[in-house]
Amino acid sequence: MSAVLETRDFGSEAGGVELRAAHPEAGALLTPPALAFLAGLHRRFEARRRARLAARRERQAFFDAGGLPDFRADTAAIRAGAWRVAPLPAALQDRRVEITGPTDPKMVINALNSGASCYMADFEDSTAPTWGNLLAGQRALREAIAGTLEYTAPASNGAPGKHYALKPYAEQAVLLVRPRGWHLDEKHVLVDGEVMSASLFDLGLFAFHNARALATKDRGPYFYLPKLQSMEEAQLWNDVLDHVEAELQLPGGQLKVTVLIETLPAVFEMDEILHALRSRIAGLNCGRWDYVFSYIKTFRRHRDKVLPERGQVTMTQPFLRAYSELLIQTCHKRGAHAMGGMAAQIPISNDEAANEVALAKVRADKLREVTAGHDGTWVAHPALIPLAKQIFDERMPGANQHDVRREEVIVTRDDLIKPSIGSITRAGYEGNVEVCVRYLAAWLDGNGCVPIHWLMEDAATAEIARTQLWQWLHTDGLHLDDGSEVDLALFERALINLPTKLGDRSKLPGGSRINEAIGMLDRLTHADTLEEFLTLPAYARLD
Numbered sequence: 001m002s003a004v005l006e007t008r009d010f011g012s013e014a015g016g017v018e019l020r021a022a023h024p025e026a027g028a029l030l031t032p033p034a035l036a037f038l039a040g041l042h043r044r045f046e047a048r049r050r051a052r053l054a055a056r057r058e059r060q061a062f063f064d065a066g067g068l069p070d071f072r073a074d075t076a077a078i079r080a081g082a083w084r085v086a087p088l089p090a091a092l093q094d095r096r097v098e099i100t101g102p103t104d105p106k107m108v109i110n111a112l113n114s115g116a117s118c119y120m121a122d123f124e125d126s127t128a129p130t131w132g133n134l135l136a137g138q139r140a141l142r143e144a145i146a147g148t149l150e151y152t153a154p155a156s157n158g159a160p161g162k163h164y165a166l167k168p169y170a171e172q173a174v175l176l177v178r179p180r181g182w183h184l185d186e187k188h189v190l191v192d193g194e195v196m197s198a199s200l201f202d203l204g205l206f207a208f209h210n211a212r213a214l215a216t217k218d219r220g221p222y223f224y225l226p227k228l229q230s231m232e233e234a235q236l237w238n239d240v241l242d243h244v245e246a247e248l249q250l251p252g253g254q255l256k257v258t259v260l261i262e263t264l265p266a267v268f269e270m271d272e273i274l275h276a277l278r279s280r281i282a283g284l285n286c287g288r289w290d291y292v293f294s295y296i297k298t299f300r301r302h303r304d305k306v307l308p309e310r311g312q313v314t315m316t317q318p319f320l321r322a323y324s325e326l327l328i329q330t331c332h333k334r335g336a337h338a339m340g341g342m343a344a345q346i347p348i349s350n351d352e353a354a355n356e357v358a359l360a361k362v363r364a365d366k367l368r369e370v371t372a373g374h375d376g377t378w379v380a381h382p383a384l385i386p387l388a389k390q391i392f393d394e395r396m397p398g399a400n401q402h403d404v405r406r407e408e409v410i411v412t413r414d415d416l417i418k419p420s421i422g423s424i425t426r427a428g429y430e431g432n433v434e435v436c437v438r439y440l441a442a443w444l445d446g447n448g449c450v451p452i453h454w455l456m457e458d459a460a461t462a463e464i465a466r467t468q469l470w471q472w473l474h475t476d477g478l479h480l481d482d483g484s485e486v487d488l489a490l491f492e493r494a495l496i497n498l499p500t501k502l503g504d505r506s507k508l509p510g511g512s513r514i515n516e517a518i519g520m521l522d523r524l525t526h527a528d529t530l531e532e533f534l535t536l537p538a539y540a541r542l543d
């Protein structure tokens with residue numbers, strides 16, 4: 001925990017709230033009424049959050065003992081029922097291309113102006129949650145909604161910095177906000193001496209400051225909810241959102257959510273999650289990177305489920321194809337969007353041939369999604385919007401394709417957990433080491449999304465690399481495709497050789513934190529138990 005820079009008590013209006021760091025944005029955002037609202041969320045929901053996190057641990061112990069995930073017997077009636085979710089608001093009918101990204105002012109302006117249908121402002125996978133990033137992000141979003149957000153880049157080489165301003169509102173992407181997941185704390189805010197949930201902080205603060213302004217524009221606070229593992233977690237979210245609407249005196253159902261199905265346990269409860277949130281859910285999304293990460297974590301102790309190297313775990317692997325097809329079928333049966341996910345390739349600015357190969361991969365991915373029946377997709381970079389839009393425009397003439405019911409799809413439990421074919425190459429192994437270290441160094445430096453070898457790397461993609469290294473080391477008898485043993489010596493060699501491979505680290509994002517990142521990866525990979533999230537130990541070092 002960082003040093004306490006400032007401790008403020010807000011008297012009767014927000015008694016019991018303590019802020020553990022100062023920031024120039026804090027005065028405008030963390031007003032006494034805002035803090036009282038956040039404290040109310042904490043007092044009402046923290047015990048339930050803790051119970052859900054304990055339930056996750058209990059379920060993982062069952063998997064570690066050899067148990068397998070499956071559809072639930074106690075909720076069969078929900079799956080068999082003929083219910084549908086509430087009608088979608090006009091602003092969320094057509095979501096064919098959604099851009100995602102962190103919430104610094106330049107990104108927010110670029111994303112809202114990008115020509116995408118929607119923009120998911122991300123406090124999760126692509127944001128390193130420094131106190132500064134969070135408050136600057138909340139401020140940027142508030143100003144964007146007010147229509148006043150501007151940004152001027154620093155001057156360079158004597159030339160003035162570029163000025164950024166928002167396009168007219170009607171031309172902007174529809175805003176959705178992704179708060180952090182249930183597992184994370186916001187260590188800078190204590191309520192009655194307890195650390196607050198990061199999810200409740202992000203969502204609560206955004207809703208508190210923006211719900212009314214959005215209502216005047218015929219919108220609502222729209223959210224993406226990350227990393228859920230069960231129907232009970234969805235019920236918890238639903239109760240939080242009911243409470244927010246009641247406290248802020250908003251019409252019921254004004255807050256809309258899209259849930260990322262990005263954990264293996266959640267894929268077995270998609271109907272149940274839609275049902276728990278049926279008055280406010282707009283869709284489910286195939287968060288493929290966290291999903292692969294979750295598959296690895298769930299089966300950390302299952303030798304027959306060890307995945308090949310990261311680059312071979314593409315959406316055409318049978319277990320991933322089954323997941324996306326079941327998601328489409330489930331959503332369309334219930335009147336919800338089935339959103340696709342993120343291809344990791346980004347444009348390569350200095351090599352035309354390599355750029356064409358990268359774009360071809362993105363094109364193939366978007367084509368697969370629209371053909372399968374997805375109603376929209378994600379892009380990581382504005383230059384990919386025209387490509388994704390063209391593919392969806394050509395094949396999805398309506399606002400969405402809920403009529404593509406995919407009734408012929410039959411997905412069983414075994415399809416969803418089917419082992420994958422593939423290998424671990426030396427380059428793939430060493431690539432995992434490099435990505436973990438470079439990503440972690442950038443994250444510790446306050447940057448939650450970086451390009452590495454022309455792939456977008458964020459907390460989800462890096463987690464695949466990190467958990468694979470742990471699992472490979474703690475599973476007996478694994479070999480690289482060249483016959484070498486996957487053992488401690490292989491890991492140590494890759495770590496020792498890394499600094500030479502990286503060269504001049506001053507040019508890398510977070511270059512000054514590379515040694516710290518190497519030390520962390522070393523410890524995490526050696527540990528007997530797999531750390532649930534990289535961002536938990538790393539957060540202790542942030543700020």
Ligand SMILES: CC(=O)SCCNC(=O)CCNC(=O)[C@H](O)C(C)(C)COP(=O)(O)OP(=O)(O)OC[C@H]1O[C@@H](n2cnc3c(N)ncnc32)[C@H](O)[C@@H]1OP(=O)(O)O
Nearest residue numbers: 100101107110111125126289342380381449450451456460
């Ligand atoms: C697994 C998941 O959770 S996916 C969702 C989370 N991940 C993301 O959202 C990825 C977001 N993407 C990014 O952060 C960036 O695209 C990166 C880090 C991958 C690459 O960033 P850069 O190297 O800066 O890209 P590049 O230099 O080509 O950017 C060109 C311009 O596009 C802008 N840009 C790039 N990505 C985005 C974005 N996602 N949103 C808005 N603007 C963007 C840059 O700010 C830059 O603007 P400028 O010309 O005005 O200066």
Ligand SMILES: O=CC(=O)O
Nearest residue numbers: 287288289290460
């Ligand atoms: O959040 C998206 C993912 O792929 O993870």
Ligand SMILES: [Mg+2]
Nearest residue numbers: 125287290460
């Ligand atoms: Mg994710």
